[in-house]
Amino acid sequence: MHLHGTSRINGQGHLEIGGCDTVELAARYGTPLYIVDEALIRERMRQFIAAFRHTGLPFQVAYASKAFSTLAMCRVVAEEGLRLDVVSDGELYTALKAGFPPERIYFHGNNKTPEELEMALEAGVGLFVVDNFIELELLAGLAADKEMKAQILLRTTPGVEAHTHNYIQTGQEDSKFGFDYQSGQVMRAAAKAIAAESLELLGFHCHIGSQIFETDGFSLAIEKMAQLSRECRSSLGLQTRILNLGGGFGIRYSGEDRPLPVSAYVEAIAAGVRAGFGEAGVPEIWLEPGRSIVGEAGTTLYTVGTMKEVAGVRKYIAVDGGMNDNPRTALYQAAYEAMLANRAKEEMQETVSVAGKLCESGDMLIWDAVLPQVKTGDLLAVSCTGAYNYSMANNYNRVRRPAVVFVRDGESSLVVRRESLDDLIRNDCLPERVPTAEPAQG
CATH class of the missing domain: 3.20.20.10 (Alanine racemase)
Structure with a gap:
């Protein structure tokens, strides 16, 4: 993954943006997380x-x-x-x-x-x-x-x-x-x-x-x-x-x-x-x-969950986001680069396809990402997600939209809170009276 702006790999082998260790950001704010330089x-x-x-x-x-x-x-x-x-x-x-x-x-x-x-x-x-x-x-x-x-x-x-x-x-x-x-x-x-x-x-x-x-x-x-x-x-x-x-x-x-x-x-x-x-x-x-x-100022941080290998075809790794926080791959066949933010200095060992968690076969973030041997719990950083990711995010599958943090000079500032489960139903209304269904005839 190409490093933009203030991004660098620190002495612990972690991706750092704006002087903030992304592993620490994930622990503090959770994932998926939009990080803005x-x-x-x-x-x-x-x-x-x-x-x-x-x-x-x-x-x-x-x-x-x-x-x-x-x-x-x-x-x-x-x-x-x-x-x-x-x-x-x-x-x-x-x-x-x-x-x-x-x-x-x-x-x-x-x-x-x-x-x-x-x-x-x-x-x-x-x-x-x-x-x-x-x-x-x-x-x-x-x-x-x-x-x-x-x-x-x-x-x-x-x-x-x-x-x-x-x-x-x-x-x-x-x-x-x-x-x-x-x-x-x-x-x-x-x-x-x-x-x-x-x-x-x-x-x-x-x-x-x-x-x-x-x-x-x-x-x-x-x-x-x-x-x-x-x-x-x-x-x-x-x-x-x-x-x-x-x-x-x-x-x-x-x-x-x-x-x-x-x-x-x-x-x-x-x-x-x-x-x-x-x-x-x-x-x-x-x-x-x-x-x-x-665009280049944004990085989205995910946690790797499940994996699936199709012998002789490809290995899928699934993350805790997807086309709900980045629909551009599905819309425009957009290409992205990624790295393991918590193991950024390790040798590249495999090519994987990064899938989202949503109920669509087209919910793919990256088709061919070259990474170290991926493990469940790793942090995956996808670069250049600052434009048309947060702004096009949605609640498909009732998935909550991520938080957004600005980072600068070693300090992080929460600028958009992660949606809560209550946020998902905040505008829902139940009808005052639910009609009783009549039994089927015949």
Whole structure:
């Protein structure tokens, strides 16, 4: 397993993260356990800021909270000076409860409800990324009723298909997201937005996909967005003040992944914007990284339970979690690396398949993990689980969702408690009267 951030193997042969021994963390908090390297999160945020400052162009960096959203995470984002991208009333509520400045929040999503839009307007959210004509009219009406002027970007699909899994491509024409550029939808939307007195159109947004390892897709998207901006200026008199290019920057999950440095992505984007807009007309560039900030900072710790060997085929080891705390292998055929956290220096002796404990044949975390001879009770650490693991966790089989701890400088902080059995039934209701079943006839 590749070690990220502050991770290292200590003198006892244990995996250590943020100066905390993972064996001790397991004893204190139990397993499964999400461990988050706070120092690495902050470092990645600062890398984006530093890379943009080096370009000399105006910019804003927002954290895409869909990757991992908790009160503690929102506080870190605020302390590092980033904006925050939310996509639901739940993410917005979390941010507000964490004390995040609402003017630095912007609201995304392809099906914002009237209640969500009203909540965001009343909270003073700084910007809305409008996804479709129905939302455009709805937001204009709600803002007018409140005698407010909502600042917006229009999300457009520029017709760029990123080299990534089909499920996480978002910039192609056939997408549930955004106004289509090729058909002229986005031009019609821009005209409607400009005509609405309760809206202020600041620019455009696009997002071409996730887990991207090259810059060509971003460069092509910028060309198309620059062309769109020129057309809007010529026909509508609109000056594009903000160009939001989304996120999607890849991280290293396994040895086959070859992500670029943050600076390489940012430099390519800056070069594309300069070429497409010219120095005099460069808009403020916005990015919204999520996975590339938190992905490598997360490690999930499990306890090994039962094992099964299929002679001549494979050996299965089962852990006390699975697709309930990490559904990405089942959803995207995602690949992960692992190590025995309590025996990290021992010789690799076998290849095993790591199975979860849930009632699905597809509940597999890793198909081929090379490890020392595994024993029941060992601690298995799976790396790069900081993004889309906690945020996609579920209660299938009525399994409780894990706790989350932040680690930094030898100290651990519990930021999400492990669910209790009472939590599982907290929202359940029994009917006031259970009808008596009639005996079968015949």
